[in-house]
Amino acid sequence: xxxxxxxxxxxxxxxxxxxxxxxxxxxxxxxxxxxxxxxxxxxxxxxxxxxxxxxxxxxxxxxxxxxxxxxxxxxxxxxxxxxxxxxxxxxxxxxxxxxxxxxxxxxxxxxxxxxxxxxxxxxxxxxxxxxxxxxxxxxxxxxxxxxxxxxxxxxxxxxxxxxxxxxxxxxxxxxxxxxxxxxxxxxxxxxxxxxxxxxxxxxxxxxxxxxxxxxxxxxxxxxxxxxxxxxxxxxxxxxxxxxxxxxxxxxxxxxxxxxxxxxxxx
Amino acid sequence: xxxxxxxxxxxxxxxxxxxxxxxxxxxxxxxxxxxxxxxxxxxxxxxxxxxxxxxxxxxxxxxxxxxxxxxxxxxxxxxxxxxxxxxxxxxxxxxxxxxxxxxxxxxxxxxxxxxxxxxxxxxxxxxxxxxxxxxxxxxxxxxxxxxxxxxxxxxxxxxxxxxxxxxxxxxxxxxxxxxxxxxxxxxxxxxxxxxxxxxxxxxxxxxxxxxxxxxxxxxxxxxxxxxxxxxxxxxxxxxxxxxxxxxxxxxxxxxxxxxxxxxxxxxxxxxxxxxxxxxxxx
Numbered sequence: 001x002x003x004x005x006x007x008x009x010x011x012x013x014x015x016x017x018x019x020x021x022x023x024x025x026x027x028x029x030x031x032x033x034x035x036x037x038x039x040x041x042x043x044x045x046x047x048x049x050x051x052x053x054x055x056x057x058x059x060x061x062x063x064x065x066x067x068x069x070x071x072x073x074x075x076x077x078x079x080x081x082x083x084x085x086x087x088x089x090x091x092x093x094x095x096x097x098x099x100x101x102x103x104x105x106x107x108x109x110x111x112x113x114x115x116x117x118x119x120x121x122x123x124x125x126x127x128x129x130x131x132x133x134x135x136x137x138x139x140x141x142x143x144x145x146x147x148x149x150x151x152x153x154x155x156x157x158x159x160x161x162x163x164x165x166x167x168x169x170x171x172x173x174x175x176x177x178x179x180x181x182x183x184x185x186x187x188x189x190x191x192x193x194x195x196x197x198x199x200x201x202x203x204x205x206x207x208x209x210x211x212x213x214x215x216x217x218x219x220x221x222x223x224x225x226x227x228x229x230x231x232x233x234x235x236x237x238x239x240x241x242x243x244x245x246x247x248x249x250x251x252x253x254x255x256x257x258x259x260x261x262x263x264x265x266x
Numbered sequence: 267x268x269x270x271x272x273x274x275x276x277x278x279x280x281x282x283x284x285x286x287x288x289x290x291x292x293x294x295x296x297x298x299x300x301x302x303x304x305x306x307x308x309x310x311x312x313x314x315x316x317x318x319x320x321x322x323x324x325x326x327x328x329x330x331x332x333x334x335x336x337x338x339x340x341x342x343x344x345x346x347x348x349x350x351x352x353x354x355x356x357x358x359x360x361x362x363x364x365x366x367x368x369x370x371x372x373x374x375x376x377x378x379x380x381x382x383x384x385x386x387x388x389x390x391x392x393x394x395x396x397x398x399x400x401x402x403x404x405x406x407x408x409x410x411x412x413x414x415x416x417x418x419x420x421x422x423x424x425x426x427x428x429x430x431x432x433x434x435x436x437x438x439x440x441x442x443x444x445x446x447x448x449x450x451x452x453x454x455x456x457x458x459x460x461x462x463x464x465x466x467x468x469x470x471x472x473x474x475x476x477x478x479x480x481x482x483x484x485x486x487x488x489x490x491x492x493x494x495x496x497x498x499x500x501x502x503x504x505x506x507x508x509x510x511x512x513x514x515x516x517x518x519x520x521x522x523x524x525x526x527x528x529x530x531x532x533x534x535x536x537x538x539x540x541x542x543x544x545x546x547x548x
Contacts, residue, residue: 239377
């Protein structure tokens with residue numbers, strides 16, 4: 001057989017390995033209760049129904065948890081970009097003493113397990129009044145997203161020629177004007193990708209969110225703590241709902257995926 | 267321009283302050299929390315942790331998971347990265363589909379695979395269709411640790427291979443094409459080119475991928491909880507239970523410090539073992 005055909009067959013197989021489980025849980029999420037418990041199950045959906053999804057959204061607390069997730073992820077996005085982009089710009093444009101130490105600090109933060117942050121912080125947050133608040137969770141999520149934001153924006157700014165900025169200066173722009181009028185428009189799509197990435201990191205995070213909240217749970221934290229005493233349809237619909245942003249997110253930032261990680265090698 | 271020398275520091279400062287507050291401080295706090303009792307310094311939290319019924323299994327399964335899952339992911343991702351080079355038609359589509367799991371959380375992955383491994387799930391339905399079983403079988407219970415372990419492995423490989431894949435593809439892009447072409451001129455087979463040229467030059471990316479994935483594997487939590495509750499104890503899960511259910515931050519912190527310790531050891535090991543060989547890289 002032609003090697004191209006074998007490659008293609010393998011690629012399709014791997015694509016199916018990714019897609020089939022998503023298809024299966026989507027099938028369950030859009031079936032009625034009887035089909036979710038049916039035995040044995042067919043691969044194809046038996047009866048299309050919004051019963052399971054509607055049941056999920058109808059459970060007390062789900063709406064609030066989704067709202068909390070969006071607020072926390074929104075704050076995380078904001079903090080990560082506001083703190084990360086200036087640092088990324090500094091790394092890309094200036095040579096300064098301590099730049100390497102700073103890079104090392106950024107990389108080291110990625111080597112810390114989340115448990116080492118979440119446990120002591122929840123103890124301290126109680127004292128600071130940050131426990132059980134969206135702000136508290138967003139701070140921890142920012143700690144996860146910030147290293148990425150710095151590295152990605154620095155590679156982003158590196159890709160924008162310095163000469164463009166210098167030309168703007170000679171034409172009478174101040175540094176800030178040159179940045180706003182020349183660099184920012186060029187960097188905007190990449191910054192948007194960084195922001196989306198930060199949003200998804202927060203949307204997906206469960207360990208810290210569960211430890212740091214009690215009533216103001218994010219959706220993953222709410223799902224996790226409800227797992228033990230919730231029926232299967234609730235879990236499947238919740239799982240499916242968690243995945244939906246992933247599909248959109250990967251599609252939106254697909255152009256930047258490899259810059260996002262490529263920079264980590266250097 | 268002397269007056270501008272402070273600019274980069276001004277730009278970096280907010281993030282440094284933030285990281286000190288969110289990393290350095292909690293790190294110190296966690297260490298203190300784990301060794302301080304009601305009456306001064308103590309090893310009581312570590313002793314309670316070690317004496318706990320779940321402790322041995324938690325250590326065993328956490329390490330075992332990392333040892334099984336990480337190599338599987340690296341081999342699979344390496345295969346996918348090489349395969350991508352051999353595909354011409356629909357390359358972008360495969361890239362998109364293969365990287366979808368990047369955005370899927372560990373909790374969601376656990377729930378996806380729960381739908382397959384649960385009592386009346388797809389696996390049992392499939393086995394029934396093949397005539398291998400008549401009645402639904404329990405796979406995720408306390409009595410079937412091997413199958414529960416396999417389910418977690420499947421979910422983790424399904425979810426997190428994409429991260430390794432992306433890191434490796436990004437690394438492959440950094441390798442100049444000339445090296446491979448030169449080897450081809452000298453008559454190296456594709457297999458030989460892969461072992462002698464590509465793999466050594468890919469070492470830094472492999473190192474990053476291995477370190478990152480191992481640390482994340484040692485933190486495995488939500489996948490396991492979603493699939494088996496506490497039937498398969500893991501370290502991060504125990505930290506969670508001690509904090510949330512038993513309201514004991516001291517023991518929870520002891521678990522956190524233990525995870526940090528194992529992660530640190532693994533990282534050092536990778537840095538030593540996978541040091542890029544200079545004569546090959548040059």
